[in-house]
Amino acid sequence: MKRNSLLGKFLSFSVGNWLVLIIGLISSPIITRIIEPVEYGKFGMFNLYASILTLIITCGLDQSYVRFFYEEDEVNRNKLLFDSIKIPLILNILISIIIIIFKVPISNYVISEYNPNFIILLLLNITLASISRFSLLTVRMKQKGRLYSMLQVMQKLSYLMSIALFFMIYNNSFLTLAYATLISNAVIAGISIFTERDSWNFKNIKDKKLKNSELDILKYGIPLIFTVLVTWLFQSADKMAIKAFYGDYEVGIYSSANSIIAILNILQTSFATFWIPVAFEKYEKAPEDTKFFSNINDIVSFLMFGIGIGIILFKDVIVLILGPKYRTASYIMPFLVFMPVLYTMSEVSVGGINFKKKPKYHIVIASIACLFNVIGNSILVPTLGAKGAGISTGLAYIVFYYARTLISRKLYKVDYSIGRTTVAILAISILALYTSFMEFSIITVIIGIIVILIVLFLYRNTIKSMKDMIFKDKNKDIRR
Structure with a gap:
């Protein structure tokens, strides 16, 4: 599949989501104020x-x-x-x-x-x-x-x-x-x-x-019905726990933090919308070309990690758009960033399960993540409130990513660079944990710079290949 063709398809699918993102940035502060x-x-x-x-x-x-x-x-x-x-x-x-x-x-x-x-x-x-x-x-x-x-x-x-x-x-x-x-x-x-x-x-x-x-x-x-039921508990455990211990007000604060993350979800939706049909079509035509999936995984991982770090570092500025009643949402956001970041990455690495028609594994994956999230919420929400729900949900999505990736890799052998991904996730988790409890300071900046440098070093070859790809395509356009 040609790079220009892939890029063209992605842009055609994503342009609407980018416009929605802009509209969302304008509308979110209006909604949270009224x-x-x-x-x-x-x-x-x-x-x-x-x-x-x-x-x-x-x-x-x-x-x-x-x-x-x-x-x-x-x-x-x-x-x-x-x-x-x-x-x-x-x-x-x-x-x-x-x-x-x-x-x-x-x-x-x-x-x-x-x-x-x-x-x-x-x-x-x-x-x-x-x-x-x-x-x-x-x-x-x-x-x-x-x-x-x-x-x-x-x-x-x-x-x-x-x-x-x-x-x-x-x-x-x-x-x-x-x-x-x-x-x-x-x-x-x-x-x-x-x-x-x-x-x-x-x-x-x-x-x-x-x-x-x-x-x-x-x-x-039909096997996915069980996945749906478990996913129901997985996705609702945070809000249900907050409502049980703190009521609708705290749910509102938590939902406002989610509304900011939902803007980031637009990137997730944009990629998934483009990727799913492309992935199935590619697999049907050339299932032996695993390098294609590996390269896409590296590029998506680097970009999503970069976006996640940016959201965490600038969360105190971003949350200003919600209005003064929702300012505490800034301490809930850091771990919630893992939801769209890791879900988007797993849309690539989960391919083996879907290609091999093994939906039963989705039940296993959802069950593992769900159990982790329910236990996490039951421990953290009573003491930390909505912040605890955010931490539990973020950690559950880390478990969700690894479960999807490891099972998929057994069914369809693709190099997803799990070791490199693990180091990046650990580094970003440290930044997220610090910013969940501490106000913005010079220490935040130092930790942020260190995390950025770690991710840049880990994905240095990916950056080089992306640069070569862009300049190669530009040179082709010039020659035409």
Whole structure:
């Protein structure tokens, strides 16, 4: 696969995410200033459970759709979509019925009060989010980067415009953000389905035969249900522990720190969106070319470590955009940086599990990380509050990265330079630990410089190859 082709695909997918990042930098300080920490905490819990329910509804079949997409002929991919989405749609109905039956205790547990609007919003959001999950995957797998970028920007803009509209109705209530989320999900689902309406045309699919049967799709996806359930606990342990010991206010502070990290998640999403279809396509065409995956791993690791260090060092400046009520979020951020950094890196190193169709290992990985996070939160949150949740979550993602990488490497032999990565993670962990408890000082600068030098030394060959790659491409352009 040509470098220029790869770079072009990445840029087409990432341009929208960069625009979303800019919009996010502008909108985050506005949102945290108009929404009180307690209400922001309620929205954080709403968003958490809506996301978890969406994961349960899709039950791994979205990953089956991705895995078998390139194995099927283009004319049959609408049948693959239908076979992949029909069970999630049925599950969505069943879960909605359960939510309606137990609406009072569910509302009281999640937002500490019964609110019928909350139940309606939850039902509509999980439905639209589940559908948009498949509609966006269709765009991604067809590698339509410009369209995907446009959808990302439209989703963010519709979210912000909806906040302005619903703020006039609900003021600083969490409902303002919840309704805005609903509208943005509806916009992205509607537009992505319309633009790819041929893929959503399920007429005359009965006569089509797939290379992979419905049983194959289920066998690949169903084991991921257990992964989803464990992931539910993994992703919610921090907020649940904070809510249990400190209430919605502390959840709001923690969620505000996550909102900053979510901006960094845009880089993660941008890379994953581009990488997943490219990786599967590359493996199908040339599975013996492991050097390709090794090189990408080195480049991604160096760049993500650099971004992570920068966020930690400038966290006190970054957190100023949240407003005075959320300043303590700066001490929560350092270890949360490991979430997007290591998850992005593991998107490359996890390839062997997906290529070899071994989804059962995702259960093992999620279980290990989940157990670590639950124990960590139970120990650290009672004494350190949201800061303890941040430390526990960051360490759990380190465990998550190693579990993904080591298991994947056994299935598909790729040199992921684990020794070098370990030294970099240890160095950054020391910086994160210091800045979680100490104010910015000359010692922070000294530790930061040492960590930067360590990472530069570890990845000196990667830097050289990146430089050679850039100048080689520039020279080619000049000769043309």
